[in-house]
Amino acid sequence: MIEPSYYLSNTVKSIKPSGIRKFFDLAASMEGVISLGVGEPDFVTSWSVREACILSLEQGFTSYTANAGLLELRNEISYYLRKITKTHYDANEEILVTVGASQAIDLALRAIVNTGDEVIVIDPSFVSYAPLVELAGGTPVLISTRGEEEFKLQPEALEEAITEHTKAIILCSPNNPTGTVLEKKELEKIAEIIEKHDLLVISDEIYAELTYDEEYASFVSIAGMRERTILVSGFSKGFAMTGWRLGYVAARKEFSQAMLKIHQYAMMCAPTMAQYAAIEALKNGLEDVDHMRKSYRQRRNLFVGSLNEIGLTCHVPGGAFYAFPSIKSTSLSSEQFAERLLLEEKVAVVPGSVFGESGEGYIRCSYASSLEQLQEALKRIDRFVKKL
Structure with missing residues (x-):
């Protein structure tokens, strides 16, 4: 029997798997989850x-x-x-x-x-x-x-x-x-x-x-x-x-x-x-791009404004489709917050810590979801934070 680890590159062995995928895979195994985790447009290609x-x-x-x-x-x-x-x-x-x-x-x-x-x-x-x-x-x-x-x-x-x-x-x-x-x-x-x-x-x-x-x-x-x-x-x-x-x-x-x-x-x-x-x-296809941009801007305004009302302080992102609110007020780590939010309220977000040490104390939420899903996710997040 060979020992596979002996043959693997030391560089590859030292690299951690993507933290994003961990939460995406966990969310995919559960029913009724609203995923704000993966950075992917919810629009279909034109x-x-x-x-x-x-x-x-x-x-x-x-x-x-x-x-x-x-x-x-x-x-x-x-x-x-x-x-x-x-x-x-x-x-x-x-x-x-x-x-x-x-x-x-x-x-x-x-x-x-x-x-x-x-x-x-x-x-x-x-x-x-x-x-x-x-x-x-x-x-x-x-x-x-x-x-x-x-x-x-x-x-x-x-x-x-x-x-x-x-x-x-x-x-x-x-x-x-x-x-x-x-x-x-x-x-x-x-x-x-x-x-x-x-x-x-x-x-x-x-x-x-x-x-x-x-x-x-x-x-x-x-x-x-x-x-x-x-x-x-x-x-x-x-x-x-x-x-x-x-x-x-x-x-x-x-x-x-x-x-x-x-x-x-x-x-x-x-x-x-x-x-x-x-x-x-x-x-x-640029007209469709413009339509998507306007839709994301509307969602951003709703989502970020609501996060701040909930008490999760968040700057207004100038681009992309991510909000990066602080969860420091909850006294939970980023990973604890994300895991409990997923298990208790079935909302998937990504712990900020997977993006580096400066991301600890924050979570990444993609607002590339329908307004209805975002509104429901906000209700669940609000309920979760109030329980804390």
Whole structure:
């Protein structure tokens, strides 16, 4: 008999499973649960987008595409990015179509990180950032943020975290899990430090379409940042295409072509049918995106206002579809609160602690659910807090 653990990578053994999945799997095994846990739109992908996929199948477009993706799709991405970021990317050499934005982040890190390099991660952050840095051979350096400051990265904290080994920083605005949006003037202060220390930026802009109160500001639109930024985005959130697994990278060719080399060996290309669907989404799906954005904004206002009335203090998130209320007043840990809320009131949320130490004392609630479900969930949460 062999001992499997002997053969496993030490890095893989040291990485914890996703805390989000733990609660999602538990909720899925129970009846009558209202899930505010998984970050997924409750809208179905637009009909014209689904129809474009079906048509591609009927026409027999079932072969591999170019490794970088269909040129028509890359052209549409280039045109779209020029509209929303005011920045041009060459479709032939600077855009790569990936299997979701998650693969794009993985490729970016593997393309730039050497053993011993440090990559700054904002805490709390999306659960995959730090593990992907480790899998690439780097060291994640976490910068804590505070609820009192709406979990915004403070320039002085960034300056303090940089060492001679720092190579890059991962930014996400609008943010998962906090919904925080960094305004242009805040990005400019961060950019000054990035340039001063000659760092790279992986800018995860997957929630770019879901910005509610301020005009969306992409990091690549800040003076001097295009050349040192790897922009990551995709179709999952804003276009309600999570299951299609389609993302993209836009970066100067030295970075995008390095990522393409890894992509060629690891993945070959993104799914062909999904790429044809994405072309239609960019050409004719933006009205539906606008409709979804307005609906999420309405839900946000209801949900966050009600959480504050219940006594769970919550800043107004400027984007994405997450509320990140404090549960410190209950004297329970994030995990205790989430477990008891699920078992006693059948509402699934995610403990803030799974997103990093700065998330302890908070929970993440997705308001990408119907108004009826959100109202019922709020009743149950109110009842639970009053029992406490």
